[in-house]
Amino acid sequence: MSRSDVLVDADWAEAHIGDPGVVIVEVDEDTSAYDKGHIPTAIKLDWKKDLQDPVRRDFVDKTGFESLLSERGISNDDTVLLYGGNNNWFAAYAYWYFTLYGHDKVLLLDGGRKKWELDSRELTTDVPERPRTSYTASEQDASLRALRDEVVAAIGQRNLVDVRSPDEFTGRLLAPAHLPQEQAQRAGHIPTARNVPWSKAANEDGTFRPDDELRSLYESEAGLDFGRDTIAYCRIGERSAHTWFVLHELLGLPNVKNYDGSWTEYGSLVGVPIELGEAR
Amino acid sequence: MSTPDGCGAPAGGISVSAASGTFGGQAVVEGRVVHDGAPVASGYARLLGTGDEFVAEVPLGDDGGFRFFAAPGSWTLRVLAPGGLRAERSVQADYGQVTKVDVAI
Numbered sequence A: 001m002s003r004s005d006v007l008v009d010a011d012w013a014e015a016h017i018g019d020p021g022v023v024i025v026e027v028d029e030d031t032s033a034y035d036k037g038h039i040p041t042a043i044k045l046d047w048k049k050d051l052q053d054p055v056r057r058d059f060v061d062k063t064g065f066e067s068l069l070s071e072r073g074i075s076n077d078d079t080v081l082l083y084g085g086n087n088n089w090f091a092a093y094a095y096w097y098f099t100l101y102g103h104d105k106v107l108l109l110d111g112g113r114k115k116w117e118l119d120s121r122e123l124t125t126d127v128p129e130r131p132r133t134s135y136t137a138s139e140q141d142a143s144l145r146a147l148r149d150e151v152v153a154a155i156g157q158r159n160l161v162d163v164r165s166p167d168e169f170t171g172r173l174l175a176p177a178h179l180p181q182e183q184a185q186r187a188g189h190i191p192t193a194r195n196v197p198w199s200k201a202a203n204e205d206g207t208f209r210p211d212d213e214l215r216s217l218y219e220s221e222a223g224l225d226f227g228r229d230t231i232a233y234c235r236i237g238e239r240s241a242h243t244w245f246v247l248h249e250l251l252g253l254p255n256v257k258n259y260d261g262s263w264t265e266y267g268s269l270v271g272v273p274i275e276l277g278e279a280r
Numbered sequence B: 001m002s003t004p005d006g007c008g009a010p011a012g013g014i015s016v017s018a019a020s021g022t023f024g025g026q027a028v029v030e031g032r033v034v035h036d037g038a039p040v041a042s043g044y045a046r047l048l049g050t051g052d053e054f055v056a057e058v059p060l061g062d063d064g065g066f067r068f069f070a071a072p073g074s075w076t077l078r079v080l081a082p083g084g085l086r087a088e089r090s091v092q093a094d095y096g097q098v099t100k101v102d103v104a105i
Helices: A009-013 A032-036 A062-072 A083-098 A112-118 A150-154 A166-170 A211-221 A239-250 A261-267
Strands: A023-026 A043-046 A079-083 A106-109 A160-161 A230-233 A255-259 B027-035 B043-048 B055-058 B065-070 B075-082 B085-093 B098-100
Touching: A009 A043, A009 A112, A023 A032, A023 A083, A032 B043, A043 A062, A062 A230, A079 A083, A079 A112, A083 A106, A083 A239, A106 A112, A112 A261, A160 A239, A166 A211, A211 A239, A239 A255, B027 B075, B027 B085, B043 B065, B055 B065, B065 B075, B065 B085, B085 B098
Parallel strands: A023 A043, A023 A079, A079 A106, A160 A230, A230 A255, B027 B098
Antiparallel strands: B027 B065, B043 B055, B043 B075, B075 B085
């Protein structure tokens, strides 16, 4: 797998608007951006309403994923092109879901919604109608998802990459700075984790940095051992999906998992070790 | 106040024209971005920490507004908008204060 198999630029997207085999999907937490204007022919997925379990703390299961994609008119054979706001955080998270459930052809739009907007490319409020399909998902690929016990066992054993901002890593902030800071869980990070903020993998316009710079960022600067397995985490698992995309999809590292429970789970567990301050 | 409880910025931006000052002990940095006297409704505000470290980013609201919940200290605010427009300001935040930063680009 190479970069061009998983990542396309805005020119590619523009050239494939209306292509019957390509479904463009905007993924956001707050879909009001889609409602104000989106890439022509794009449908929307609401990260919370569509992709999270409404009761349990978990994401949509296999059956739910199948019904969602069938209802939105996505077929197993379609090439799904994902993009979104927040520098593609939620689009990368959705990319991880599609991969987890075995979708064959899934792509991420480099730079996402921001780059598209900053380029002043066309946005529309027209909502496409797609006929219903009968989508079949695979069982979740457990090699891509880390759960809490595996994370605790990985302390000192695997690469743990905390992709939150340095202030969240050290315990100065409990959440990204566009959110109120009232969360109740403990601050800090998982012992032995390296802090490589997701933002270091992206340019200011939201596009990904070149492969050689990314490799150097994680290997030389952060000291990750690329021979070891890796778990990435953040606060709720979407920024770490962005880093999972970099490590697993762009750089092709074989054993990289996203810990979607992330700090909101780990920082609320009773009795697990936590470190404050800089990485040790 | 409408704020997502996940990690995402309010994608449609926020309106700071509505009454603020109800954020308790939060260290709020907020303002509006204008160009030629008109609100910049399509663009982004980023908050940067020490060493230009990215902290957060929000899309501008219909009134050009943005709002961050920071921590006490010095921050850099950077604004990006279509047409290559950009601007940068230094800001100080503190708990219980709403620091207003209006930016003309």
